[in-house]
Amino acid sequence: MAQQPIPFWAYLIIGTGVTVTSLIVDMQTESDKLKLFVYIGIIFFAVGIIKLLFNLIFNRGSINIAPKVKVEKKLIQQNQQKTSVTVACPRCKVKLHPKFKFCPNCGLKLN
Numbered sequence: 001m002a003q004q005p006i007p008f009w010a011y012l013i014i015g016t017g018v019t020v021t022s023l024i025v026d027m028q029t030e031s032d033k034l035k036l037f038v039y040i041g042i043i044f045f046a047v048g049i050i051k052l053l054f055n056l057i058f059n060r061g062s063i064n065i066a067p068k069v070k071v072e073k074k075l076i077q078q079n080q081q082k083t084s085v086t087v088a089c090p091r092c093k094v095k096l097h098p099k100f101k102f103c104p105n106c107g108l109k110l111n
C-alpha cells in the first residue's frame with residue numbers, strides 16, 4: 001500500500017494551532033519572537049484550504065483529471081488481478097502461483 005497523504009484537516013488543525021499559539025505567546029510576552037511561526041501556521045492553514053478545495057473538486061468529478069484517475073485505478077486493479085491469478089495443483093488442489101515449477105505442498109512437477 002502507498003503511504004496515505006496527509007489529510008486537509010490535519011493541515012487546518014496544525015495551521016490554526018501553530019498560529020493561535022504563537023500569537024498568544026507573543027501577546028503575553030509582548031514580543032514578536034514567534035512571528036515566524038505565525039506565518040508558518042498561516043501557510044499550513046492555506047495548504048489545508050487548497051487541499052480541501054481539491055478534495056471538493058475531485059469528489060464532484062467536475063474536472064477533467066478525475067476520469068483519468070479513475071481509468072488509471074482501473075488499470076492498476078486489472079494488473080493486480082493478473083498477478084494474483086492462481087492455479088490449483090492437479091494432485092493436492094492447493095492454490096499455486098502459475099509460475100511455480102513444483103507444487104510446494106506435494107512436490108508434483110508443474111508445466
Ligand SMILES: [Zn+2]
Nearest residue numbers: 089092103106
Ligand atoms: Zn500439490
